[in-house]
Amino acid sequence: MSADAVVETSGLEAVYGTGDGVGPVDLRIGAGQSVLVLGPSGSGKSTLLRLLHGAVPYAVHAQVDGVVNVAGRPVAGTGIAGLADVVGVVAQDPESGVCLPDVLDEVAFPLENLAVEPAAIGPLVRTALERAGAAGLAGRATAELSGGELQRVALAAAVAASPRLLLLDEPTSMLDADGIDAVRRALDVVRHETEAACVLVEHRLDELAGDAGAAGLPERWIVLGTDGRVRHDVAVGDLTAPMLRDLVGEGCWLPLDLELRALLGDGATGSEGAGESLAARLLRELGGDDATPAPDAAPRPAPLDAPILRAHRLAVSRGPRARRREVLHDIDLELRPGTTTALVGANGSGKSTLLTCLAGLDRPAAGTVDGPRAGLVFQNPEHQFTAITVRQEIGHGLPADAAPRVEEALAHFGLTRLADHSPYRLSGGQKRRLSLAAMLVHEHPFLLADEPGFGLDRHASVGVLRALRDVAAAGRGVLFSSHDLRAVAGYADRVLVLADGTLLADTTPLELLRDEPLLERAGLRPPALLRRLATEVDDGPALVAVLRAMDAAALALRVAA
Known part of the structure; x- marks a missing residue:
């Protein structure tokens, strides 16, 4: 191993019993160097990190070939405990x-x-x-x-x-704006104040990059394809427009400056001429057909006797009796069929607790929840799983004649080839898709989803958001929590804002993006794209049109990739 290398691999490859895996990977990371690993869900990003600290194969079984050394120690034979100090x-x-x-x-x-x-x-x-x-x-x-x-x-x-090597697997996936700032500061400390190397897997690149854009991210990018092989190992400054289109086609999220280059070409600087706004240019060049639902997918007005899910003066407490802490108080809300509602707020504001209480899994300390039993997609998918195969998980609790519906759900969420695999052996993104599919097939009048985009690549995230939109269009009510304000702006009709355990506002996405005092009080910080578009569009539908046009363009690149 080279004297100044913290990580060095040669022909490193891992294959699970399912046939999925990653590699071969030839990699050298020097002291103080930061590397960003990105790729679609299931491409092996987490597996690569686990290989670097021995979790694969010592804790998670796989067939491993090749060589990996960390801080001068061979991972094979050293194991997880033997690397704990570095x-x-x-x-x-x-x-x-x-x-x-x-x-x-x-x-x-x-x-x-x-x-x-x-x-x-x-x-x-x-x-x-x-x-x-x-x-x-x-x-x-x-x-x-x-x-x-x-x-x-x-x-x-x-x-x-x-440590000499810091491995971070989607560290911002559950974090609010302050938490993302903390990750950014920690990375800066690692890069500028220590000799540690850093390997980061992340989807939320625009938010992690902040206003610095691509310059705020690790300088070296390793891109894995759907087959687990390295497609690119490149310095961020050397990324070309065709490479960027390839990244979007693979399902990667990009910071705004690079996404504009991918979608609009190398001439996209973000400074539009001749009085044309960025929003107008995006609509002109990308089109906006997805912004207008087809007639058969348009939301149907709820009948007068449609069920309502209602909370009145709701309060919830958590913790042992001696140190019980009030998490929510004075919550009043109504959810109606045909509407997609987003729930936003900082970490610890009570979003997950509100969802579990509305689903009947948490007992109120005060107040009431009235209405039909809602289906809940958990923040951690494994908390939801009960079966031993993916197909059985989707079919759990359904009648015997529901087999066609199960197969349709498998296909819709890209899980058909995984139908006979264990839910617990899937990647994080695959688990998320399974948890949503398994709840959607039950057709509850109301669907509650806790961070449904957690761990998903660009394509899978758009697919999930469109599925939620279709649920509402079919006449059911949807409430989903999210830190991703871009998803909220593109797919929610209404936004509930939580802070300090109570509702601050019941508003629309565009009104929220334009309300700086509300954003500040709730600890929300929209990415640069949303801040800019919110000042350029005339109304909410125009904002939705731009964001969905960008999503449709990303999916079109997937077909071409």
């Missing part, structure tokens, strides 16, 4: 990595395992929590934290021991 990991699912009941103990745990001097542990824990934007969580119980709060704690634990 590798920090933030897993895609923070619940899989957070294991102790107290936040401070959780962050201290890796330091204690490495026999750090007891007097030094406290200051190191505080520094790590500050770097992860989680200082306010000190003293909290991990069981009381939201998914986004858990992710911040996992990030703090990963950086606490100042």
